[in-house]
Amino acid sequence: MSAPTRGPRSPVPQLVVTDLDGTFLSPDGTVSAENRAAVLAAQSVGLPVLFATGRPVRWLDVIRDLPGSHPTVIASNGAVLYDLGTDQILDRLCLDPTVTVAAVAAIRAAVPAARFAFESGTRFGYAPGYRTLRVDDGSDPAVFSGPVEELAGRADCVKMLVQDQTRTADELRAAVLAVVGDRLTVTHSVSSGSGLVEVSGPGVSKASMLERCCRRLGVDQALVAAFGDMPNDEEMLTWAGMPHVVANAHPQLLDGPYRVVLGNDASGVGRTIAGWVAEVQRDAARPAQLAPPSR
Known part of the structure; x- marks a missing residue:
């Protein structure tokens, strides 16, 4: 207990x-x-x-x-x-697509193993290399895949997920935060498995x-x-x-x-x-x- x-x-x-x-x-x-x-x-x-x-x-x-x-x-x-x-x-409260696209480029430069996914609340899109929690067999219309730049530029995204299977969540959060600063909100909610952080709009x-x-x-x-x-x-x-x-x-x-x-x-x-x-x-x-x- x-x-x-x-x-x-x-x-x-x-x-x-x-x-x-x-x-x-x-x-x-x-x-x-x-x-x-x-x-x-x-x-x-x-x-x-x-x-x-x-x-x-x-x-x-x-x-x-x-x-x-x-x-x-x-x-x-x-x-x-x-x-x-x-x-x-x-x-x-959606992410600003311009800020998100720029953040993706900066994070990829600083964290080469980073992979990305994007959440609208009702739909989930992931870029190649991102390991989804459940295997995407194509049967869920709310889940889709595409190029990271295209997904980051969507106007309905409320959260960006950054995954790095070589780091812990705490380590990845520190690396992403060092890149985006106060332009976005960076946090995480998992303590086991590969590193995963969640990125929302500033102040969200x-x-x-x-x-x-x-x-x-x-x-x-x-x-x-x-x-x-x-x-x-x-x-x-x-x-x-x-x-x-x-x-x-x-x-x-x-x-x-x-x-x-x-x-x-x-x-x-x-x-x-x-x-x-x-x-x-x-x-x-x-x-x-x-x-x-x-x-």
């Missing part, structure tokens, strides 16, 4: 936002019974649970039928805001889209509870007033000023949410304090 919760207990939040892979989802990529029950219980006491993930819209089926979750999902590391209830993209992150959501919902930043496990969650954790990381998180996050909860193998997010739900229920059941009689 993962390490126990570390840090002082937080007050009850107004909104919970959590990453999916490595955080809310179990190691096998499913939603545990404990996490499922916690989300439904949170809804019953008026505590919305919203998801913020690096996954594209195409990969949200794992939470599509999750009862009690907020229908709005922050996808593609904050570049896309999606409504699961209506299957509609509410907001999309889970935090930037979460801030827009909270303004729309009228939620106080100080009472936003966030959960994450990887560097692509760091901006969100820094922005939220109540940041949490799971015990299996990247060392960079475990060393940060965040409350540490049980890992995703022990439903740490769900257990924490269940604690808040219990507090709300206890407060509701507590009899009102009577004023002392006047003399």
